[in-house]
Amino acid sequence: MTVMSVSRLRRLPRAFVFGAAILIASVIVATFPSAFAPYDPLAMDYVNLLAPPSAAHPFGTDNFGRDVLSRVIHAYTIDMQIALFATLFPFIFGTIVGAIVGYVGGVTESIFGRVVDAVITFPFLVLVIAIVSVLGPGLINMYIAIGVVGWVFYARIIAAEVKVQKRLDYADAGRAMGYTHARIVFRHLLPNAITPAVVYWMTDMALAILLGSSLGYLGLGAQPPAAEWGVQIADGKNFMATAWWISVFPGFAIVLTGLGFSLLGDGLAEILRGRK
Amino acid sequence: MSMTAFLGRRLLQLVPTLIFILIVVFVLVRLLPGDPASAVLGDRALDADVERINRELGLDRSLPVQFVAFVKQVFTGNLGNSISMKIPVTQLIADRLPITMLLTFMAAVIAVVMAVPLAFVAALRRDRLEDSAIRGAFQVGLSMPVFYVGLILLTVFGAKLRWFPVGGYGDGFLDHLYHLFLPAVTLALSLSAILMRNLRSAIIGVVDAEYVTFARAKGLRANLILFRHILRNALISTLALFGLSIGTLLGGAVITETVFAVPGAGRLMVDSIYGRDYPVVQGLTIALAVLVSVTFLLTDILQAWLDPRVTK
Numbered sequence: 001m002t003v004m005s006v007s008r009l010r011r012l013p014r015a016f017v018f019g020a021a022i023l024i025a026s027v028i029v030a031t032f033p034s035a036f037a038p039y040d041p042l043a044m045d046y047v048n049l050l051a052p053p054s055a056a057h058p059f060g061t062d063n064f065g066r067d068v069l070s071r072v073i074h075a076y077t078i079d080m081q082i083a084l085f086a087t088l089f090p091f092i093f094g095t096i097v098g099a100i101v102g103y104v105g106g107v108t109e110s111i112f113g114r115v116v117d118a119v120i121t122f123p124f125l126v127l128v129i130a131i132v133s134v135l136g137p138g139l140i141n142m143y144i145a146i147g148v149v150g151w152v153f154y155a156r157i158i159a160a161e162v163k164v165q166k167r168l169d170y171a172d173a174g175r176a177m178g179y180t181h182a183r184i185v186f187r188h189l190l191p192n193a194i195t196p197a198v199v200y201w202m203t204d205m206a207l208a209i210l211l212g213s214s215l216g217y218l219g220l221g222a223q224p225p226a227a228e229w230g231v232q233i234a235d236g237k238n239f240m241a242t243a244w245w246i247s248v249f250p251g252f253a254i255v256l257t258g259l260g261f262s263l264l265g266d267g268l269a270e271i272l273r274g275r276k
Numbered sequence: 277m278s279m280t281a282f283l284g285r286r287l288l289q290l291v292p293t294l295i296f297i298l299i300v301v302f303v304l305v306r307l308l309p310g311d312p313a314s315a316v317l318g319d320r321a322l323d324a325d326v327e328r329i330n331r332e333l334g335l336d337r338s339l340p341v342q343f344v345a346f347v348k349q350v351f352t353g354n355l356g357n358s359i360s361m362k363i364p365v366t367q368l369i370a371d372r373l374p375i376t377m378l379l380t381f382m383a384a385v386i387a388v389v390m391a392v393p394l395a396f397v398a399a400l401r402r403d404r405l406e407d408s409a410i411r412g413a414f415q416v417g418l419s420m421p422v423f424y425v426g427l428i429l430l431t432v433f434g435a436k437l438r439w440f441p442v443g444g445y446g447d448g449f450l451d452h453l454y455h456l457f458l459p460a461v462t463l464a465l466s467l468s469a470i471l472m473r474n475l476r477s478a479i480i481g482v483v484d485a486e487y488v489t490f491a492r493a494k495g496l497r498a499n500l501i502l503f504r505h506i507l508r509n510a511l512i513s514t515l516a517l518f519g520l521s522i523g524t525l526l527g528g529a530v531i532t533e534t535v536f537a538v539p540g541a542g543r544l545m546v547d548s549i550y551g552r553d554y555p556v557v558q559g560l561t562i563a564l565a566v567l568v569s570v571t572f573l574l575t576d577i578l579q580a581w582l583d584p585r586v587t588k
Contacts, residue, residue: 117289118296120520121565121572125527126545130561133549134307210421214531217423218546233424240431251424258419 016267022260029073030080037070041227050243060245062235068245071227072253078228079257082139082212082221083205086146091201093147094154095194101155102162102193103185112159119152128211129220137220146211150204154197161193195272202265206258213254229254279580286576290569297565302346305558306339355559360551365559368544373563375445375540376533379456380525383463384518390468395475402480410472418469422528426462426535433458443537459536463528467521474517512583519575523568 029036045065053060059068101112119127131145165171166189174184209229215221216230224231229250236246330336334345349355355365398410434442446455530542537543541560548556 114292114296117293118300120523121293121297121568122300122561123523123526123530123564123568125524125530126561126564129530129545129549130304130557133557134304206419210419213421214423217421218531218534230421230423233427237427240427241435244431247424247427251420251428254421254424255416255419259415262415262419 013267013270015263016271019260019263019265019267022256023264026076026080026257026260030076033074033077037067037073039067039070041066041071041074042225043067050239050246052243053245059249060243062232062246063239063243068232068249071232072229072250075227075229075232075250075253076257078139078222078226079209079212079253082142083208083257083261085143086208086212087150087201087204089143089147090150090204091154091197094151094156095158095190095197097151098155098158098197099162099185099190099193102159103166103181103189105163109159112155116152116156119149122149124149125211125214128215129218132215132220137215137223139222142212142215142221146208153204154200157197157200158190158193161196162189165189165193199265199269199272202261202268206261206265209254209258209261282580283577286573290573293569294566297562297569298347298350299343301558301561301565302343304561305554350562355562356555358548358556359553360548361553361556365555368556369541369559369563372539372541372544373567375452375456375538376526376529376542377567378452379460379463379529379532379538379540380522382453382456382460383467383525383528386460386464387468387471390464391471391475395472395479398472399476399479399483411476414469414472417465420465422462422466422531423535425465426459426532429458429462430536445539456538459532459538462535463525463532466528467518467525470521471517508582512579515575515579515582519572519579522571526564526568 033041043066045061045067048057048061048065050063051057051061051065057067057069059072061067062071097112101108127149128142128145131148132141135141135144162185166184171184171189174188179188212221213228213230213233216228217234219234222228222231224235232250233247236243236248236250239246327336334342337345353366355369357364358368361368394410394414398407401407430442433439440458441455444455446452526542529540530545532538533540533543534546541564544556545560545564547553548560
């Protein structure tokens with residue numbers, strides 16, 4: 001892709017530009033948290049317990065005297081990782097399965113249909129909690145639990161798209177050229193079928209942050225004393241009446257990041273609709 | 277296809293789904309950490325006692341035999357006894373699940389009450405200030421985790437203003453409604469955001485549709501067009517969406533009930549996982565999955581009834 005000129009950038013949907021700006025900033029903070037955080041996120045300061053927001057501690061301190069702002073900043077590293085790792089593997093695996101199911105059709109498709117029915121019958125969070133409780137709490141097990149369930153949604157989207165694409169002339173042309181099925185599906189059909197899944201991926205990353213922080217809140221995701229937004233909100237829940245800042249500020253970060261992904265997804269969908 | 281054939285086919289589809297549910301739950305529970313016998317007896321159990329418990333629970337037999345026995349038990353309504361509470365799981369579910377269902381139902385009603393009028397305003401004032409404000413607010417709502425919203429509502433309206441109780445379930449139906457109000461609003465927020473978004477585009481689609489232009493041309497009054505034509509069509513898509521969201525709602529109920537200390541099925545699920553009370557986890561997972569399938573079925577039927585094209 002060539003470098004975009006300023007005038008083309010200006011024609012992009014506003015949602016896309018805002019979303020991209022939020023996320024680029026989030027990725028930078030997540031990559032270099034120490035450059036932005038004024039304190040060590042784990043350093044306890046027993047002189048400044050539950051200190052309200054001030055110039056020295058803009059977001060206040062928690063019950064161990066840890067700087068809430070520094071913890072929110074360092075949590076970007078974990079939460080942005082959750083957004084990526086909880087969705088990347090379902091995206092890849094679901095895309096491959098969906099492409100095959102959509103291309104082969106027939107019995108494979110019916111069986112896949114029943115699997116989808118069954119998976120969406122379990123409340124997603126209930127199933128993920130149940131799997132995490134089997135594997136034990138922690139981030140890696142959380143990724144596995146989300147992945148076991150999450151691929152189905154990508155596969156369903158891709159299968160429907162590939163089914164449309166394989167009836168088009170260029171797929172027949174590929175077959176006439178004697179290309180292998182794998183080459184037709186993955187080199188030719190998939191690139192044309194993948195856009196709805198990419199749009200869904202953006203939404204899914206927002207959902208992954210909500211899910212990851214929910215599990216952190218329940219004690220099943222990232223483990224204390226790690227700085228993660230859900231864990232931080234749980235840390236502060238017993239101090240809500242007296243030291244609201246411990247829980248409230250991490251929530252802002254969740255909302256801002258979620259908003260970034262949703263806006264980017266909406267903007268992307270708008271761009272792709274316009275192109276068609 | 278006739279309605280009866282549609283119903284028949286739809287009911288038939290339920291069978292493989294139910295079998296799959298049972299397989300998943302069976303496998304999952306067999307993988308749970310720590311053996312149930314030591315959960316009952318504590319860590320210093322005698323080997324003989326462990327064996328006795330395993331025999332009572334049927335854990336000494338082969339897996340296929342265990343599975344057949346398990347399916348038989350489920351269909352006779354016997355889900356075993358809770359290890360920690362020593363009472364039948366079916367009774368526990370019968371006690372706790374209605375609370376979750378009431379909570380979910382209240383949340384759905386609140387979500388519709390919030391979403392429908394605002395969706396109309398947003399759609400009819402499309403791309404103006406009202407539209408942007410409403411969509412922006414719901415977008416933020418959609419990005420807020422349930423436990424965070426709950427915690428803030430609990431602190432502001434429960435602990436500070438004391439308008440609502442800070443937790444529990446109360447006595448008597450009206451008191452239940454009062455206790456569940458804040459949790460239901462919490463749960464309703466994300467659903468109402470999805471509903472509003474969907475309803476808004478559905479209304480825009482209908483407003484632009486030819487039959488509405490035709491109705492206007494015929495001289496039908498504006499309000500009549502809105503309510504008879506637009507609302508009916510918009511509600512069909514909302515209904516479909518609501519059916520699909522029931523799983524998300526129940527998942528949200530797990531967290532909401534934990535935040536507000538509501539003694540429902542979701543709270544029971546979390547407690548049972550921490551307490552390794554595996555017959556309860558198993559029974560609840562089945563009950564929740566069945567509840568979702570039945571909701572899917574009901575929304576499908578309602579949809580078919582509202583829109584005859586669905587059965588075709």
